Amino acid sequence: MNRILVLSLTVLVLITTGAWAQHPPGGPPPPPGDPMKEHFFPPDLVMRYQNSIGLTPDQQETIRAELKESQARFTDLQWQQQAEAEKMHSLLKQNPVDAEQALSQLDKLLRIEAEIKRIHFSLLVHIKNTLTPEQQSQLAEAKKQRPHDRQGPGHRPGEDRSHGRPPHSFDPTR
Numbered sequence: 001m002n003r004i005l006v007l008s009l010t011v012l013v014l015i016t017t018g019a020w021a022q023h024p025p026g027g028p029p030p031p032p033g034d035p036m037k038e039h040f041f042p043p044d045l046v047m048r049y050q051n052s053i054g055l056t057p058d059q060q061e062t063i064r065a066e067l068k069e070s071q072a073r074f075t076d077l078q079w080q081q082q083a084e085a086e087k088m089h090s091l092l093k094q095n096p097v098d099a100e101q102a103l104s105q106l107d108k109l110l111r112i113e114a115e116i117k118r119i120h121f122s123l124l125v126h127i128k129n130t131l132t133p134e135q136q137s138q139l140a141e142a143k144k145q146r147p148h149d150r151q152g153p154g155h156r157p158g159e160d161r162s163h164g165r166p167p168h169s170f171d172p173t174r
Helices: 002-017 035-039 043-048 057-093 099-130 133-145 147-151
Strands: none
Touching: 035 099, 043 057, 043 099, 043 133, 057 099
């Protein structure tokens, strides 16, 4: 029973830190490239190049509205996630750990994590669908020319700009 708990907690750590980089043994190999990075455009990239790609006022408003809605939902989920993480911490401090309760708590945390990722994915889909094919091509070229630009002004490649936030908290295409 303790092995199951340890395994479950290990999976949680790997998922929340973004360290699950390899496919599981015996599973299918990962697809070539990262489809999220390849096909989507993070909001900060669109904002940075809005003039050069000719973003219209209607497009700007659509993207702003999507961002506001996503950020509000994301903030609520962050609060829930923190509360559930505190509960998990309390459960894990017990000796012995109640495996059933810990696994149930893990399920709650994973559901919240999945909803956060779903919100990010939905936002990226809406942004892409708002852009014209020409604008998408221009942004794709901008990503190729300056791949580190996604991190913002003053970013140095390899620099951690998360400020203690999990990788999914700002840019889901990482």
